[in-house]
Amino acid sequence: MTDFIQLIIAGLATGAIYALAAVGFTLLWQTSQTINFAQGEFVMLPAFFCLAGIKFFGLPFPIAALVAILLSMLVLGVIFKFAVVDPLMKQGTLPLVISTIGLAILLREGVKETYSAEAQRFPSFFPNVNLGTAGFNVSADQVGVLIVATGTILLLAWFLASTKTGRQMQATAQNPTVARILGVNVERMVLYTFLINGALAAMASLLISPIYLAKFSSGETLGLVAFVAAIVGGFNQVRGAIVGGFLVGIIDNLVAAYVSSTYRQAVPLALLVLIILLRPQGLLGRAEERAV
Amino acid sequence: MTTSTDAILSLNDVFAGYGKMTILNGTTAHIRKGKITTVIGPNGAGKSTLFKTVFGLLAVRTGKIHFDGRDTSNWSPRQMLDAGMCYVPQGRNIFPELSVRHNLELGGVALADQSGLGDRIEQMMQRFPMLREKAGAQASTLSGGQQKLLEVARGLLLQPKLMLIDEPSIGLSPLMVQEVFAILKDLRDNGVTILLIEQNAKMALQMSDYGLVLEQGQTRIEDTAANILADPRIAELFLGGGLKPAAATAS
Numbered sequence: 001m002t003d004f005i006q007l008i009i010a011g012l013a014t015g016a017i018y019a020l021a022a023v024g025f026t027l028l029w030q031t032s033q034t035i036n037f038a039q040g041e042f043v044m045l046p047a048f049f050c051l052a053g054i055k056f057f058g059l060p061f062p063i064a065a066l067v068a069i070l071l072s073m074l075v076l077g078v079i080f081k082f083a084v085v086d087p088l089m090k091q092g093t094l095p096l097v098i099s100t101i102g103l104a105i106l107l108r109e110g111v112k113e114t115y116s117a118e119a120q121r122f123p124s125f126f127p128n129v130n131l132g133t134a135g136f137n138v139s140a141d142q143v144g145v146l147i148v149a150t151g152t153i154l155l156l157a158w159f160l161a162s163t164k165t166g167r168q169m170q171a172t173a174q175n176p177t178v179a180r181i182l183g184v185n186v187e188r189m190v191l192y193t194f195l196i197n198g199a200l201a202a203m204a205s206l207l208i209s210p211i212y213l214a215k216f217s218s219g220e221t222l223g224l225v226a227f228v229a230a231i232v233g234g235f236n237q238v239r240g241a242i243v244g245g246f247l248v249g250i251i252d253n254l255v256a257a258y259v260s261s262t263y264r265q266a267v268p269l270a271l272l273v274l275i276i277l278l279r280p281q282g283l284l285g286r287a288e289e290r291a292v
Numbered sequence: 293m294t295t296s297t298d299a300i301l302s303l304n305d306v307f308a309g310y311g312k313m314t315i316l317n318g319t320t321a322h323i324r325k326g327k328i329t330t331v332i333g334p335n336g337a338g339k340s341t342l343f344k345t346v347f348g349l350l351a352v353r354t355g356k357i358h359f360d361g362r363d364t365s366n367w368s369p370r371q372m373l374d375a376g377m378c379y380v381p382q383g384r385n386i387f388p389e390l391s392v393r394h395n396l397e398l399g400g401v402a403l404a405d406q407s408g409l410g411d412r413i414e415q416m417m418q419r420f421p422m423l424r425e426k427a428g429a430q431a432s433t434l435s436g437g438q439q440k441l442l443e444v445a446r447g448l449l450l451q452p453k454l455m456l457i458d459e460p461s462i463g464l465s466p467l468m469v470q471e472v473f474a475i476l477k478d479l480r481d482n483g484v485t486i487l488l489i490e491q492n493a494k495m496a497l498q499m500s501d502y503g504l505v506l507e508q509g510q511t512r513i514e515d516t517a518a519n520i521l522a523d524p525r526i527a528e529l530f531l532g533g534g535l536k537p538a539a540a541t542a543s
Binding site for chain 1: 347349369370373379381385386387388389390394397398399401402406446
């Protein structure tokens with residue numbers, strides 16, 4: 001039983017990180033119909049911004065982390081939108097999807113060539129101590145990750161639901177034409193979404209890299225997990241992405257412990273197939289009604 | 293022919309459309325201030341295109357649009373809102389997952405002085421008590437008629453001079469249609485100009501002051517609603533056929 005609880009806590013911690021990436025993925029889809037297959041690389045890259053800040057500019061870790069978040073908002077938010085999404089969106093959804101796959105390869109190989117092909121140790125914000133008692137291990141790292149990631153998601157949920165700007169973003173996602181008719185600055189709301197996605201990816205990156213190390217190829221798994229979490233929860237619902245993220249995180253950890261860690265990679269895909277067969281709109285999703 | 297002096301909205305030889313398709317082929321019309329004008333015409337005549345072009349959602353290729361004394365050709369929707377026009381499009385235009393109150397609040401995005409927003413929402417709830425009852429409910433839980441009322445109330449939040457409303461009766465019960473029409477008449481009596489598109493042309497003209505018959509993107513007839521209702525040529529239009537060629541010269 002203690003094993004089980006430990007596994008659940010570890011699953012919640014990684015699940016919260018997956019949820020960060022999945023929420024960003026869903027937000028981009030909702031407001032701009034961008035299916036970002038580079039989302040995993042978006043989570044890989046900020047850790048290297050941070051490492052580069054420490055290594056080449058001698059920044060202390062917390063400052064380097066902050067710079068990484070801001071740089072991610074600029075590069076993965078603003079530049080991604082204006083240099084990749086806006087010009088390609090005119091060509092339709094599919095060319096954009098293919099371009100994001102290309103971008104993923106570019107980011108992956110770029111980090112490999114310019115930084116390192118080796119997995120990098122990454123500093124943690126949290127002390128390496130056991131908060132549990134004898135025979136019951138809960139690391140401060142896990143609890144810290146869970147609190148910071150959940151806090152970030154709650155802050156975002158509060159922003160979307162309780163501020164006028166957040167509700168204008170929701171309006172833009174739910175019906176952009178009507179939002180424009182009411183005077184909402186739709187272009188600005190879409191830009192905010194890209195900024196938020198950049199920040200969420202950076203948060204996920206800074207939280208997951210101490211656990212799984214920072215490696216140029218880590219985006220492959222992360223992207224898959226974010227995609228699956230978003231689909232499982234319901235592609236058109238932010239709260240669906242949150243539920244999906246936690247679910248994938250927990251199942252991931254349980255399977256690795258009780259079945260076999262060899263199947264770890266297969267778990268999200270199996271879950272994806274199951275959900276698409278049984279509940280195609282996702283656990284919390286609604287059937288899509290899109291005006292043409 | 294209406295003179296432009298009492299017109300709040302005038303179109304002069306307006307061309308507009310989508311891509312290679314030209315829908316408005318030199319539309320000229322004058323919409324009178326403080327009146328209800330119904331636009332009728334067969335499918336594809338350019339009725340909805342007319343609204344989108346006037347409101348700035350579609351570009352004016354050539355020609356001029358004047359609203360409330362200013363040349364508003366190719367103004368943005370935001371500028372049209374600021375100038376005192378609002379647009380309630382066809383179909384469902386609510387934000388389904390936001391509450392009724394927050395849907396209403398979004399009608400005030402363009403308001404320069406946001407401090408007055410609360411009072412205006414309060415006024416709308418006073419006027420439409422249903423909105424107060426349902427204020428906290430998700431907008432998707434409203435009936436079709438209630439959603440249309442919400443859309444109208446949301447448009448009125450900016451206290452517009454002119455409301456463009458496209459097919460408000462679609463999908464509503466006859467009773468609800470009566471209610472929506474009553475609200476439009478009440479707005480007219482309070483000085484708001486209404487420009488309406490209706491599939492149910494006869495019923496709409498019966499409560500309108502003026503009518504505008506559009507065909508192939510051009511104005512065929514512009515007259516009082518009573519005269520249009522009495523016009524024998526219109527019967528053909530109601531049945532889906534076009535006007536007889538002779539009719540075109542009469543306008």
